[in-house]
Amino acid sequence: MLKSFVVPSSEVPGYSSIYRHPDYTGGTFNGQFADITTLYEIFKAQVKNYPKENFLGARTYYPETNTFGDYEWLTTTDVDEMIDDYGSGLDQIYAKHAPDMNEETGQQPLGIFSINRPEWLLTELTGFRSCRYSIGVSDAAGIEAYEFYIRTSELEVIVCSMDKIPRLLERIEHTPKLKVIISMDKLDCSKPTLFTRAFNTETTEELKSKAASLNIVLTDIAQVIEMGRAKPTEPTLPKPSTYCTLGFSSGSTSTQKAILITHGALTVTSRAGYITMEQRSACHFSFMALSHILDRYNIYAFMHDVVHVGFSSGVEELLLSDMQALHPTILVTTPQLLSSVYNKVAASTIEAKGVYGMLSRFAYKSKLNRVSSGGGFKHALWDWLVFGNIAQLFGGNLRLVISAAVSLKPELQDFFRAALSCNVTQGYGQTETVGLIITQKTDHISSGDIGIPSPGVDIRLRSIPEMGYVATDPQCPRGEIMIRSKGIFSEYYKAPEKTAKAKDGEWLATGDIAQLNPDGTLRTIDRMGNVIRTASSIYVELEPLEMIYSTHQLVDSMMIHGTLHAHDLVAIVVPRPETFVPWAQKIVGNKDAELVELCKDERVASEMTRELRALGARAKAPSKAVIGAVHLEPRAFGDVDRDFLTLSRKLRRFKIVLHYDAVINDLCQKMGNDIDLQMKTSGSS
Structure with missing residues (x-):
C-alpha cells in the first residue's frame, strides 16, 4: 500500500x-484552523486558550560561579502584556528615528541579533503587533556575514544581546543605515546574564558615549517597555499577505539569497507541521538558530496547542545539561x-x-x-x-x-x-x-x-x-x-x-x-549543487559519502572534493583530537607530539587515507568514489572567523574549495591527476 x-x-x-x-x-x-491566518493570531489564540501556561523559559544564570540553574518561565499572559508595552515603545522609536517604510516591502524591518533566548521570540512577536517583519541576524558565520544581513535588509533598528553592541558600534560604517540599537540586557547591569559578563556600569557608560558620538540611539528593552507603558499605542495587525520575516538561504552552494516570507505562508506550513507531528502539550528545546526558519516553524507549529519553549543556555558544551534541566x-x-x-x-x-x-x-x-x-x-x-x-x-x-x-x-x-x-x-x-x-x-x-x-x-x-x-x-x-x-x-x-x-x-x-x-x-x-563528475565519467554524491566517512572515530568533520580529470577523490579532514592525537602519536613515535604537528606529518595523512578507504569498503561506498588523498586540518570548520558552515551546519562547499584551492591542487598532483577544479554549483541552496 x-x-x-x-x-x-x-x-x-x-x-x-x-x-x-x-x-x-x-x-x-x-x-482545520481556518480562522487562524497569521502568526500573531496563532499567538493570541495561545493566550486565549492557555492564559497561565508556562510559555518562554530560560535557565537562571549565576554570575558568581558562571553556572546555570533551573528554568524560569514567562506565562502566555506575561508575554502578551509585555508585547503590548514593548510594541507601544517600539512604535514611538520608529516614529521618531526610523519612520520610513521599506520601498520594496512597504513595511518596516526589525533586526534581532542574538543566540536563542526568550527575548528573541518576544521581539519577533512584538514586531508582528505593528506589521513589522523580523530579520534574524547571526554572527555564527563571521563578521562579514552578519554585516551582509544588516546591509541587505536595510535595517535601521536592531535588538541584540549586550555582547553584540561593541562590534556594531566599532564597525558602524559597514552598516550605514543602522540608527537604533536596543539591548536585550539591561544597560545598567542590574540583572547579570551570560551576555553581560564583560560589562559593568563604567563600560556601559562608555558604550552610551560612543553611540551618542556616532548619532546612534542606544537603549534597552526594559526602557522601551517603560516608554510603551507610559504612552500606549494601538496595534496595527498583520494580514496573511503581510511579510513576517526576511530569511536567508543557507549559502551551502552559492551566494546567500534574502527570502521574503509572508504570515500566510508560515502559518500554513506550521499548521501542517502541527497536524503531522501530532504532539500535544509539547515541551520544546530551542537551540537551533532562530535566525534560520526551521526552529521558528516548529515553535509556531507547537503553538497550535500548549507549548513550553525552553531555550538553550548558549553554551554549546552545556546542550545536554540544558536538556537534563528542561526534560523536553x-x-x-x-x-x-x-x-x-x-x-x-x-x-x-x-x-x-x-x-x-x-x-x-x-x-x-x-x-x-x-x-x-x-x-x-x-x-x-x-x-x-x-x-x-x-x-x-x-x-x-x-x-x-x-x-x-x-x-x-x-x-x-x-x-x-x-x-x-x-x-x-x-x-x-x-x-x-x-x-x-x-x-x-x-x-x-x-x-x-x-x-x-x-x-x-x-x-x-x-x-x-x-x-x-x-x-x-x-x-x-x-x-x-x-x-x-x-x-x-x-x-x-x-x-x-x-x-x-x-x-x-x-x-x-x-x-x-x-x-x-x-x-x-x-x-x-x-x-544539483553538491555533485561532481570524475574522470571515470560518474557523478559522485558528496554529502552521502561525507556522512559515511564522518562516522570514523578519528574524524570530527570533513569535505570531499573531486575533479573532471581526477579518478579519485580528495578530502579535507578535521580530526577528532581526543581519538586522533594518541593514534597519530603512535604512528610518528612521539607521545608528546601535538595536534598541529601531527596534522602536518605525511605518514599520518597516509594512514588516515588508508583508514578512510577501509571504512568506505566496509560501508559499501561506491567503488569508483574512492578517497585517494587526505589533507588534515587542525582547525574546525565551525570556527567563527572561517565562515565555512551555514546556520544549519551544512558545509559552505564553494568557500571551502576556494580556501583550500592550493591544497587540493597539491593533493591531486600527488595522485598523478590533472587539475580541473570547476564545481557544479547550480540550483538553489
Missing part, C-alpha cells in the same frame, strides 16, 4: 505524477548532533568489548525487532540495563525526535529509536519551503527515507536528463523535487531574476534530487 496519494492522470512529459498526503487528497486542510518532550535537531552523541555512547554500549558489549548488542537487536513489529519503543528490561542512561542524557522525557538539515543515516535513526525509547523521524525542507515540506509520519517506522508530502502540499519530480535522472521511469522515478503549496516563499528580496529561476510556473524548483520509493515515500539521493 502506497503511503502517498497519487493524483490521477497528473503525469506529464518530463515530470512524475503529483503526490499528496493520503489524508488530504484534495490538497487542502479540510478547514520534543527535540528538533540535526544529524550532526546525533552523530556526535552516538560516537560517545556507542563506544561504551553496542561497540564495547566483553560481556557488556555483547549484552548491549543483543538488547539493541531486541528493541529494533520490537519497534519494527509494532510492539512500541519501550522495553522495561533493556531500558533499565542498557538504554536508560542514554535517554537521561536528553532529559529522559522525549516523545519525538525530528532530524532535519541533511539526511539522517538509517543506522543513527535506528540506534536512537532504541536508545531514546521514542520515534526518531526526519523531514525535508528549505528556507524557500518555509519549514519542513516532506516528513515521515509519526506512526510509520521506516529508515532511509524523508517521508511523504505534508498536508496541503503537492510534490512531483522533474527529470534531469543531463544527470541521468528520469522522473517518468515506472520502476524508479528520480528527479528534482518540485513543490506546490500556499506555504512557499514569496520572492527573493530585490532579485526578481532569481525568483523567476527558482520557480517553474506555480512550482518551486528545490535543486534537490529525490527517488520515489516503492512504498510511496521519498529519499533524497543527490543535490
